[in-house]
Amino acid sequence: MNDTRDPNAPESAVETPDVVETQGVISPGFIAQVVGAVGDGDKPFLWRTVKELHPADVADLLEHLPPEAFRKAIHLLGKALPAEAVAELSDSARLEALHELTDAAVSSMIGHLDSDDASFLLSDLEEDRRDRILTRVSATDRAAIESALSFDEESAGRLMQRDFVAAPVFWTVGQAIDHMRTVKEDDLPETFFEIYIVDPAFRLQGSVPVSRLLRHGREKPLNEIMKETAVHVRPEMDQEEVAYLFRQYNLASAPVVDEAGRLTGMITIDDVVDVIQEEAEEDILALSGVSEAGVNQSVFSAVRARIPWLAVNLITAFFASAIVSLFAPVIDQVVALAFLMPVVAGLSGNAGSQALAVSVRAIAERDLEGPMIRRAIRREGLTALINGLIIAWSAALIVLAWFHSPTLSLVIGTSMTFTFCWAGMIGILAPLTLRRFGADPAVASSVFVLTSIDMASFFVFLGLASLVLL
């Protein structure tokens, strides 16, 4: 293989700017073209394409390739693959790309990344390969990466980068600017929005947004324009907590300090945006009983992500079924009950899902705290009662029109009013209880809530029917 241009390459077909113009949406035609180039082993075309695209678009493009083309593309690109593009790949694609790349290629990528992205890249690798790669990077980078990896996954320590700008509290604006003009490019973060002011023991004193630094004359002492930082993130802090603080205080970046108040890193908004997105997604999926999903997920991992909840539900469904079986005599006598059972359970289940989604969201937003809890429970109770009355007695009217049985109509109206209230209450109380016991309200709630509503629906509806109709 050689890296120089192949004179036979289909020069006329090179029209990559297409992608850039449509801002992130990669056209099927362009993907087909890239797949073709990969098949032909057309390195020059791939190298040029990758160079012209934003790394995030390179990642998108690679993810859109069929599995074999993906692997071959990574192989053909080798060191030409920008490190940032690899960092932007989805979890499974990133892992596969790293698998395809040589240790030399990976370690050269590591050198180009800020420490948070570098450790993120290495965190997925098996320990011995990680160690092999770390021996090839500079001692400073190695130390930063190893310290980042010592923190828990999903902690602030993993999100933070070691590259930041700090200035002593006695400096002036001019000294700070001169420092940034002279320091080696590699020793500064790629972008930063504030500089941190520290005392001689490197304890954080405050921060100066870069935009504020620019507005003051060179002679201005930094300690006159610095502000106290609104939040101090600790490296052990959960990433969800970090995301909350960024949202709450509209932050673009935040300093990370250790237990002694010493500045140890910086977290920037781009990483936090990913966390916010991730957490919201987790809640959506968890509420539907899916533990994980991804653009390039394999069938095997999709099955594994979904079967546990289905298995639990298989058991609980038969519990509900057992309750129905208790009432065989009344169903035998009035078969219409079998037609109406799903109406009672289905509608109450929906009312429960609604209450559950509202509550899980409110917990994630930290809106269910202190005195808000009682107010929210009251609201859910009243809402369930009102919706229950409206829906239950509409259903009763439909049943009256259908079966001409006032008794059956009364049974469905009464029991649905009750099961709606049950659904509303369990929909808020279950996630609150789970939170109290330290469990994730989104994950476990659905199973518990929906099963309990099914069971209550069958028991109340068929039980009342037995009392009245038998």
Added chain:
Amino acid sequence: MNDTRDPNAPESAVETPDVVETQGVISPGFIAQVVGAVGDGDKPFLWRTVKELHPADVADLLEHLPPEAFRKAIHLLGKALPAEAVAELSDSARLEALHELTDAAVSSMIGHLDSDDASFLLSDLEEDRRDRILTRVSATDRAAIESALSFDEESAGRLMQRDFVAAPVFWTVGQAIDHMRTVKEDDLPETFFEIYIVDPAFRLQGSVPVSRLLRHGREKPLNEIMKETAVHVRPEMDQEEVAYLFRQYNLASAPVVDEAGRLTGMITIDDVVDVIQEEAEEDILALSGVSEAGVNQSVFSAVRARIPWLAVNLITAFFASAIVSLFAPVIDQVVALAFLMPVVAGLSGNAGSQALAVSVRAIAERDLEGPMIRRAIRREGLTALINGLIIAWSAALIVLAWFHSPTLSLVIGTSMTFTFCWAGMIGILAPLTLRRFGADPAVASSVFVLTSIDMASFFVFLGLASLVLL
């Protein structure tokens, strides 16, 4: 009323820093204290509290007050209420606060805010009050706000602010810095992360991150260090699209340009973070059939947000019920079918919800585009088949053990395998179809998907049972 300190105010009880220390979590004790102060009309305490807290925490605190205390607190605070705190309130609380404040108080707030927040605040007001308030603000502010309000809600035009820093393409670093040092504070945005480079017709040429500006000497021409901006946002662009671009390209801010390429505004990440959060929330709620939820939502608005979907479901539930009624003869003969119907429908419904959540998420993430669609449909189909086989035949075993009827066991196993596949397919095809017709996949999918699964489950299970058992 007077604004000077009341000598009888409970001075000793003043311990606000509590809140700041716990970073955003407002303790019930502190809320009780504030409620007490509001009851006593203790203005000095309220004014001090508000001054010591971050505006976002002030908003949180106000939202945690009971409704009457909230209104009275707004009234007591009046002009002392920071504009930023009002902007941070939830929709309904903000509206109520604006209602409580005088025109004079609101117009003075408007003057303190960046134009995006100012127009956000005014967008909720009735037109004549808005006009009254606008007559009280400066002509520049009024023009900026009116032009922002001329764009659709949820468009980039509403998110963008008119305050930004632009420099002519022929300037040097030193000239740009001098300009920022001399310009009036009010004419600059509160924070900014990049300055925009424009030609004499104010057409955008590129941008220079502030952190890069600082690294270069005063003599350096800006056009040598500027980079092409990765994305050009148009004011008409949907906010969801804007959020996607910020996430895709890890942006902290982005310029907004009109159709002629002229720079008209800037969007910053803090507003985009709110959009990302909002859109994710909307999807969670929409998937459960809730149109709106909020921390201080009234029972009336909660009922209104949830009843439409319940009403649709009432109709669809009776459709499913009608299908069951077609099979009355077989249920009459084998009452066990009535016990097992909910098992088939419930488990298939869950498999459908899983596929739906995964697909809706993937659409929102733009992971379902071009060739990815076919791959995803294939994955959903295979996953549904495998999960279906596992769950359906486990259910068949349970039925065999329970009823000792191989026929009934075969009926449930076969029909559930089929309904699982149906659920998986409809779970991905319904949102894709809705998207093709321009509808929001999250909103309408649930109704359609779950009803169709219920109907398919009853029809296939009871139909097969009729064929085999009668």
